[in-house]
Amino acid sequence: MGCWLIRNCRESGYILGFDRDEGTFIRYDKNGSEPFCNAAGPELLDIAITNYCERECDFCYRASNRQGSFMRLVDYELIIKQAEKAGVLQVALGGGNPNQHPHFVQILQKSRDHNIVPSYTTNGQGMTDEIYAATKQYCGAMAVSWYEPYVDAQEVIKRASAYGIKVNIHFMLNKLNLPQAMELMEKHTKLLENINAIIFLNYKPVHSSDALCLTDGNEIKNFFESVKKIKNCKIGFDSCMISFLPLMGGGLLKETVDFCEAARFSAYISENLLLYPCSFMNDISGNGIDLKKHSLQDGWRFGEEFVKMRERLSRPGAQRYSIPACQTCENYVMCHGGCPIFNINRCR
Ligand code: SF4
Ligand code: SF4
Incomplete structure (x- = not known):
């Protein structure tokens, strides 16, 4: 049992519980229905603190590279104050490679100063003892991307465990790398004992080919058999990944799944x-909303893309690429x- 925060989100009709130490998160609607949205503001913010990345992967959805810029520390302070006011509980720091930000440790500390639990994903480059120590002190979780050469991720897992940190592996799943995903699950058993979880992320064709998108078929079915x-x-x-999860059949605990x-x-x-x-x-x-001109809460409530997105998620056929079978x-x-x-x- 860690440090639980219980919040009554009256406007949205549900109660949430968040264990700041363990990361467990629960939403409970007294009427027994699934909460659809938090009307007041986001509970989780995904923040790109940089678009710098030394790996320059050709499938990167941000096309991050060595010329990438860094968010100014004063700008991070501006948004983290707004985030606290809006009721944000967690920030997931990404990029680019976030730990290469020159003020990364201060960013972690400032998040905690505003009662927000930070986590981040690294590509494995630029991790220092100071960053591992700050991760242990301030973060809820850290993840490392599983890209070739896998030695980078293996080194992070080993060094993190010396600090008592169990990392998550982030594996971006596409049509061609299903065999590598199965190999990770089936052949790296010793390594997996030292991590918390493997998180599989669906490939998105931004700055890269849509020919790599996952499709239905035997390959993905075999992958889910390995998962089980x-x-x-x-x-x-x-x-x-939600539309693929029915392939898990009875192996899926529905209460742990959200769209x-x-x-x-x-x-x-x-x-x-x-x-x-x-x-x-x-x-x-x-249509990004400029937070130098508008507040986070106004953007969340009234921003065009936000209103449109909630509409798209509220009824079958409203997606950008609608699927007749959803009806x-x-x-x-x-x-x-x-x-x-x-x-x-x-x-x-
Ligand atoms: S809009 Fe699509 S890509 Fe973005 S979080 Fe939702 S499911 Fe993922
Ligand atoms: S038909 Fe629509 S609702 Fe059903 S699994 Fe596919 S995407 Fe999801």
């Missing part, structure tokens, strides 16, 4: 302070039509 056999660590999925949370419980802020429902919209939508699908209650923005769903 895993015993030595937890497995998670980003909500962008796309963008504009319902989470939002994204870019390194130049533009607010969007989700990070993957940064480079496809010109009669028995999984709609759980899935809500998959991703409302990208054509990355199993049933497209």
